[in-house]
Amino acid sequence: MSDIAIKAxxxxKLYQLGEFTTGSLNKDFERWWAKIRGKEDPFLMVGEVNDRTSKAKGNLVWSLKDIDFEIKKGEAVGIIGRNGAGKSTLLKILTKVTSPTTGKIIGEGRIASLLEVGTGFHPELTGRENIFLNGAILGMKKWEILKRFDDIVEFSGVERYIDTPVKRYSSGMYVRLAFAVAAHLESEILIVDEVLAVGDAEFQKKCIGKMNDVSKGQGRTVLFVSHHMAAISALCTTGLYLKNGRLVDFGNMNNLITTYFNEGKLKPKSTVWTGNEGDDNIKLYNCSIFPAKPENGFSTTTDLMIEMEGEVLKPLLGLIMGFTLWSEHDYELAYVLYDDAEGSVKTVNPQYFKKVFKIPANTLAAGKYRIEFDVGIQYVKRVIHDNCDIFFTLVNKDGLGRKFPAEGRGRTSMFRPNWTVKS
Incomplete structure (x- = not known):
């Protein structure tokens, strides 16, 4: 018996953009005449890349192009890529919502899917009736559905409204019940699109745990699309990275996530930023981290000094500055703010300024980080941070270094800054 669950x-997949006619009776007739003679359509341009940032020259676009992969039974596979990369189109082909223009999908086993809010639910039916409807679509007997019914309702948390038509459900309730049905009913393959973002944080965590159990505990295959990289990294060991409708890579999930972010705003990687950002009131010139960059990265046991240098051009009520610390996977870890007015109105005269913040040793775990800088005026609080980024790597040389939670977020001041001022 083959151990392959899905093979592409x-x-x-080719889609036509805009109007389905040429807009001209004469051209429509030419198109029809070419068709009955078995000739190529004279008004279509085939082969454009699915790049949503560029203007199309023709009216056909490849949403997916030449996708090949194999997924083994029991694997949890993450699918990542920017909006418009073709992720949802691929899932719709896998679930046979639509068919591919070329190529084929070979799958073994029943598929339970959650692609969009309300997929597979009839709005006029109650939650109870929709559970049985979904089970019937999967080919299950009534007694099989009844066996899992209580678990589905308990997991969804909508017991009070189970006999209410789902058209009256909120989007969160819809997703709760839909995921519970897809995860608990008998299927060999579970496919979940990024609709889980509709649910609250507690339910998202609950869903990740259930998918992990479905994959590792029950040996079922899971395909998961999400922009939440911490969640997808925790669940999936293997991944697909799509870009403009093409498969960039298929392999280790953590390596794909790194590649995904490195192609975005994490380039170029430098421990020094030099520029001229600001307005008529205030400018930011230099941002850096020291001591000087070592060959293999900073040590987790060394204090890190973060320096900001700029100029106040006009008298200000108060100068504010700080930075946001981001993880390698672009999660906000901490926010530091220094208020020059110190709680009271204080005029800052035109001058050069330099502030130095300190991140104490053994505060951060080994890894890659990005710092985004802010500077502005008290109360007005116009912050300047576009393109003012620096990057650094921490190396764990002796086993020390605290680890941040995978979903660490929030604008909390985790470090007390030490600063100096130079006119």
Whole structure:
């Protein structure tokens, strides 16, 4: 028996943009005449890349192009890529909502899917009736559905409204029940799109735990699309990275996530930023981290000094500055703010300024980080941070270094800054 759950061979999907006619009776007739003679359509341009940032020259676009991969039974596979990369189109092909233009999908086993809010639910039916409807679609007997009914209702948390038509549900309730049905009913493959973002944080965590149990505990195959990289990294060991409808890479999930972020705003990677950002009131010139960058990264046991240098051009009520610390996967870890007015109105005269913040040793775990800088005026609080970024790597040389939670967020002041001022 094959251990392959899903296999894609040269899968492509072509979509037509705009109007389905040429807009001209004469051209429509030419198109029809070419068709009945078996000739190529004279008014279509085939082969454009699915890049949503560029203007199309023709009216056909490849949403997916030449996709090949194999997914083994019991694997949890993450699918990542920017908006418009073709992730949802691929899932719709896998679930046979639509068919590929070329190529084929070979799958073994029943598929339970959650692609959009309300997918597979009839709005006029109650939650109870929709559970049985979904089970019937999967080919399950009534007694099989009844066996899992209580678990589905308990997991969804909508017991009070189970006999209410789902058209009266909020989007969060819809997703709760839909995921519970997809995860608990008998299927060999579970496919979940990024609709979990509709749910609250507690339910998202609960869903990740359930998918982990479905994959590792029950040996079922899971495909998960999400922009939440901490969640997808925790669940999936293997991934697909799509870009402009093409498969960039298929392999280790953590390596793909790193590649995904490195192609975005994490370039170029430098421990020094030099520029001229600001307005007529205030400018930011230099941002850096020291001591000087070592060959293999800073040590987790060394104090890190973060320096900001700029100029006040006009008298200000108060100068504020600080920075936000981001993880390698672009999660906000901490926010530091220094208020020059110290709680009272204080005029800052035109001058050069330099502030130095300190991140104490053994505060951060080994890894890669990004710092985004802010500077502005008290009360007005116009912050300047576009493109004012620096990057650094911490190396754990002796086993010390505290680890941040995978979902660490929030604008909390985790470090007390030590600063100096130079006119």
């Amino acid at each position: 061979e040269n899968v492509s």
